[in-house]
Amino acid sequence: MSTPQSILIVGGHGKVALHLSRILSNAPYNARITSLIRDPSHKQDIIATGAQPRLLSLEDASVDEVKGAIEEVKADIVYFAAGAGGKGGEDRTKAVDYKGAVKVFDALEKVGGKKARLVLISAIDVREEGKVPAHYTEEDIKASKAGRAAIPVYFKYKLEADKNLVKRTAFKWTILRPGHLSDEKGTGKASIGRTHLSPSIAREDIAHALAYLSQREDAAGLAIDFVGGDTSIEEGLDKVIKRGESDFK
Numbered sequence: 001m002s003t004p005q006s007i008l009i010v011g012g013h014g015k016v017a018l019h020l021s022r023i024l025s026n027a028p029y030n031a032r033i034t035s036l037i038r039d040p041s042h043k044q045d046i047i048a049t050g051a052q053p054r055l056l057s058l059e060d061a062s063v064d065e066v067k068g069a070i071e072e073v074k075a076d077i078v079y080f081a082a083g084a085g086g087k088g089g090e091d092r093t094k095a096v097d098y099k100g101a102v103k104v105f106d107a108l109e110k111v112g113g114k115k116a117r118l119v120l121i122s123a124i125d126v127r128e129e130g131k132v133p134a135h136y137t138e139e140d141i142k143a144s145k146a147g148r149a150a151i152p153v154y155f156k157y158k159l160e161a162d163k164n165l166v167k168r169t170a171f172k173w174t175i176l177r178p179g180h181l182s183d184e185k186g187t188g189k190a191s192i193g194r195t196h197l198s199p200s201i202a203r204e205d206i207a208h209a210l211a212y213l214s215q216r217e218d219a220a221g222l223a224i225d226f227v228g229g230d231t232s233i234e235e236g237l238d239k240v241i242k243r244g245e246s247d248f249k
Helices: 015-025 040-048 063-072 089-110 138-150 152-165 203-213 233-243
Strands: 006-010 032-037 052-055 077-080 117-121 173-178 189-192 223-232
Touching: 006 015, 015 032, 015 040, 015 203, 032 040, 040 052, 063 089, 077 089, 089 117, 089 152, 117 152, 117 203, 138 152, 152 173, 173 203, 189 203, 189 233, 203 223, 203 233, 223 233
Parallel strands: 006 032, 006 077, 032 052, 077 117, 117 173, 173 223
Antiparallel strands: 189 223
């Protein structure tokens, strides 16, 4: 592993983010992690993972304040792990999943000198209405309709954020698009790229993939679908990166 990276996690108290900071703080990565949180009561949870907490509300902060946080830690990579999770209604979902994401994109563009890479957590099946992937089965289509009907504003604002990001050229970015999340123990395996919508994927395995992407600058410009499966995460990501085909159109 090369010189330890400086990493900033936006939305550092989320379940995936906590797994991620534990993984990255330890061998073989041994990265320096700073996690942005908005609630002071979460500080000890962050410290317990090996990361350093930094208080900053993504909803209330300005673009310049976010830029300042990125520059303060001299971030090599920024992970966007924030999200309303479909809770709090349309206003909060828009504020976090769309406006918050765009605020980070804008901040990265304003950073002087070498810019950090961005790794963003989105979701599988985020797409324009009517653009059904050719590899979807009838079961996938049924599951897609049910999921999108259950939390429509979540898919709406994830789509708007992803569409905004893929137009950016000032910094390198990668999108990971996991399926239904579970809190089960990670297996180190998944189905990656051109997947179906099931089975679910452990949050720990998502963090495993995110950590591996910290070493894969050649994944820039890719959006990668990610669900439960039987292929080792590193092997699956290697194949997708080598193929170079994005799962977000």
